[in-house]
Amino acid sequence: MLEFKLALKNLLGSGLRTWLNVTVLSIAFVIIIFYNGMLDGWNMQATNDTRAWETGAGQFWHPDYNPYDPFTFADSHSKMEEGILALEEKEMATPVLITQATGYPGGRLVNILLKGVSPNQKILSIPSHLLKDNPDDPYYIPAIIGNRMAQNLRLKEGERVLVRWRDANGTFDAREVTITGIFKTTVPTIDAGQIWIPLEKLQELTSMTGEATYAVISPNAADLPEHTKWIYKDDKALLKDLADIMAAKKGSSRVISSLLLAIALLAIFDTQILSIFRRQKEIGTYIALGMTRMRVVRLFTIEGTTHSFLAILVGMAWGMPLLLWIQRNGIPMPANADQAGVAIADKITPYYGGGMIMATVLLVVLSSLIVSYMPTKRISKMKPTDALRGKLV
Amino acid sequence: MNNNVVNLENVTKRFPAGKTEFTALNKINLSFGKGEFAGLVGPSGSGKTTLLNIIGSLDIPTEGKAIVLNKDIGQLSHKEAAALRNFGIGFIFQTYNLLPVYSVFDNVEFALLLQKMPSDKRKKAVMEALEWVGLADRAHSRPSTLSGGECQRVAIARAMVKKPQIVLADEPSANLDSKNSHHIVQTMKRLNQELKTTFIFSTHDEKVMQYLDRIIYLKDGMVEKDEQIITK
Ligand SMILES: Nc1ncnc2c1ncn2[C@@H]1O[C@H](COP(=O)(O)OP(=O)(O)OP(=O)(O)O)[C@@H](O)[C@H]1O
Ligand SMILES: [Mg+2]
Numbered sequence: 001m002l003e004f005k006l007a008l009k010n011l012l013g014s015g016l017r018t019w020l021n022v023t024v025l026s027i028a029f030v031i032i033i034f035y036n037g038m039l040d041g042w043n044m045q046a047t048n049d050t051r052a053w054e055t056g057a058g059q060f061w062h063p064d065y066n067p068y069d070p071f072t073f074a075d076s077h078s079k080m081e082e083g084i085l086a087l088e089e090k091e092m093a094t095p096v097l098i099t100q101a102t103g104y105p106g107g108r109l110v111n112i113l114l115k116g117v118s119p120n121q122k123i124l125s126i127p128s129h130l131l132k133d134n135p136d137d138p139y140y141i142p143a144i145i146g147n148r149m150a151q152n153l154r155l156k157e158g159e160r161v162l163v164r165w166r167d168a169n170g171t172f173d174a175r176e177v178t179i180t181g182i183f184k185t186t187v188p189t190i191d192a193g194q195i196w197i198p199l200e201k202l203q204e205l206t207s208m209t210g211e212a213t214y215a216v217i218s219p220n221a222a223d224l225p226e227h228t229k230w231i232y233k234d235d236k237a238l239l240k241d242l243a244d245i246m247a248a249k250k251g252s253s254r255v256i257s258s259l260l261l262a263i264a265l266l267a268i269f270d271t272q273i274l275s276i277f278r279r280q281k282e283i284g285t286y287i288a289l290g291m292t293r294m295r296v297v298r299l300f301t302i303e304g305t306t307h308s309f310l311a312i313l314v315g316m317a318w319g320m321p322l323l324l325w326i327q328r329n330g331i332p333m334p335a336n337a338d339q340a341g342v343a344i345a346d347k348i349t350p351y352y353g354g355g356m357i358m359a360t361v362l363l364v365v366l367s368s369l370i371v372s373y374m375p376t377k378r379i380s381k382m383k384p385t386d387a388l389r390g391k392l393v
Numbered sequence: 394m395n396n397n398v399v400n401l402e403n404v405t406k407r408f409p410a411g412k413t414e415f416t417a418l419n420k421i422n423l424s425f426g427k428g429e430f431a432g433l434v435g436p437s438g439s440g441k442t443t444l445l446n447i448i449g450s451l452d453i454p455t456e457g458k459a460i461v462l463n464k465d466i467g468q469l470s471h472k473e474a475a476a477l478r479n480f481g482i483g484f485i486f487q488t489y490n491l492l493p494v495y496s497v498f499d500n501v502e503f504a505l506l507l508q509k510m511p512s513d514k515r516k517k518a519v520m521e522a523l524e525w526v527g528l529a530d531r532a533h534s535r536p537s538t539l540s541g542g543e544c545q546r547v548a549i550a551r552a553m554v555k556k557p558q559i560v561l562a563d564e565p566s567a568n569l570d571s572k573n574s575h576h577i578v579q580t581m582k583r584l585n586q587e588l589k590t591t592f593i594f595s596t597h598d599e600k601v602m603q604y605l606d607r608i609i610y611l612k613d614g615m616v617e618k619d620e621q622i623i624t625k
Contacts, residue, residue: 385452
């Protein structure tokens with residue numbers, strides 16, 4: 001199209017100012033992609049890790065179980081229903097039992113959750129196989145904890161800690177557990193404040209034989225039982241907290257992105273106003289040569305918008321190697337960057353999705369189009385004879 | 394009708410001037426035939442540019458009728474007026490008005506691009522027009538590297554490349570020295586005779602006037618004298 005050819009010539013002809021605008025816009029473009037890529041990468045990592053370590057493909061919950069209210073734990077346990085048991089049989093489900101308890105590491109008092117998990121389960125990544133029993137000692141209880149918990153309790157592998165709990169009848173009982181493994185996970189919600197022991201041991205200690213609080217479903221599970229009393233929570237429901245936090249983070253990144261974009265767009269807007277003001281004679285000449293005013297409007301709009309095409313090209317030229325380098329090396333996150341229960345790895349690997357990149361391209365082009373078009377209203381009101389005289393409008 | 398390319402009947406143009414109106418053209422009756430080489434002459438403010446603008450469909454008369462190439466200027470839509478200028482009318486300005494970021498070639502080619510002329514035809518036409526004005530060897534120069542006289546010759550090539558029926562030249566020599574003034578008017582005169590293009594000038598310049606076949610004296614927006622020059 002003629003307008004594109006002319007726009008490009010005009011832009012390249014005006015030299016430094018064009019490249020300044022293009023550079024600023026390309027920086028905004030690359031930073032927006034970087035931010036979104038980082039959040040998307042984090043989100044994917046957190047989601048995958050949370051699925052692998054905590055939520056599985058879905059869960060069946062005891063109807064009274066409310067993970068936000070530890071007081072419900074005392075009553076939210078029962079034997080599992082037929083359908084869920086059948087899944088467990090096929091290793092498509094693994095039950096977890098939760099009991100509130102108190103730990104006494106080095107004489108301190110710490111509220112904890114005792115969680116029972118089967119040492120043989122393969123659905124969750126938690127290394128439950130480290131829960132090795134000692135057949136010679138009937139009182140021996142193996143336990144695994146995450147490294148946050150290990151730090152908090154100042155416990156090392158092989159050390160013991162006294163734990164006290166109430167059994168099903170409300171009677172207090174206490175026993176020492178031996179730390180047989182410390183695992184490292186990005187998912188804080190299965191780590192902080194929790195001690196994992198073999199499911200059968202916990203059932204025995206609490207006189208809750210065969211009972212559980214919830215069951216984690218394997219991603220390979222085909223037909224799930226229907227009409228159960230236990231409530232099925234799907235992947236989406238289980239990851240809702242994570243999704244909410246990520247949405248909030250996206251929101252704040254959007255603010256930063258918009259600010260950056262606004263600065264770049266302001267520069268283009270300014271350039272447009274100036275160029276329409278300074279190039280009145282040229283506008284008059286276009287009209288004398290046989291363009292309609294609307295066509296001149298189109299020419300100037302395309303000219304302004306072409307900044308964004310150039311910015312995307314320039315942004316790709318310097319941004320792509322940079323972003324790919326960051327992707328290869330990951331973004332190191334400070335230790336203890338755990339935020340509000342979001343799983344966060346030592347390093348975030350940004351993910352630059354095609355959809356996100358396309359959306360960013362569209363955002364940059366459309367917003368440039370708008371700020372390029374707005375000032376051209378002056379042209380459509382300009383009288384060609386005034387324009388030719390270069391009279392100020 | 395007749396064979397005139399321009400017919401002006403009682404053309405009046407008023408501009409708002411504060412609370413009142415200023416009459417820049419007052420009941421102008423003029424016509425121009427094919428192949429005329431005519432000039433509008435008169436003191437500053439007498440309405441020369443205003444009249445050329447109306448003939449060039451850049452403006453419309455407040456009253457009266459301006460028929461240009463059988464089109465009623467006052468009745469044209471923006472699009473029709475643009476097409477009339479694109480195909481029928483060439484403009485030459487005092488300040489050349491070349492597009493600075495384009496080469497000489499691109500400047501001359503512009504009107505043909507608007508006409509959507511096919512590329513091979515276009516290239517030939519542009520080079521031919523540059524030959525007419527003796528600037529074929531500067532086709533790829535930027536206007537900023539040309540002298541004033543050369544710039545005006547590019548502007549003539551740009552106006553002529555589409556072989557319009559009318560060329561309007563508003564004080565084309567005002568920024569040029571005497572040698573260049575003679576040169577460009579001679580160039581236009583030659584093209585006028587070869588292509589039978591109607592030229593209408595506005596000028597103060599004696600050097601231009603001596604080439605004109607017809608001089609129309611304007612004063613206060615009225616035709617004071619309309620003179621055919623017979624000497625050759
Ligand atoms: N857009 C306008 N608004 C108001 N007045 C105008 C406008 N255009 C022209 N005029 C007035 O109309 C009168 C004629 O102007 P015009 O430009 O046609 O004169 P001219 O003969 O070309 O003069 P010059 O030799 O100085 O170029 C002038 O008094 C001018 O001030
Ligand atoms: Mg004038």
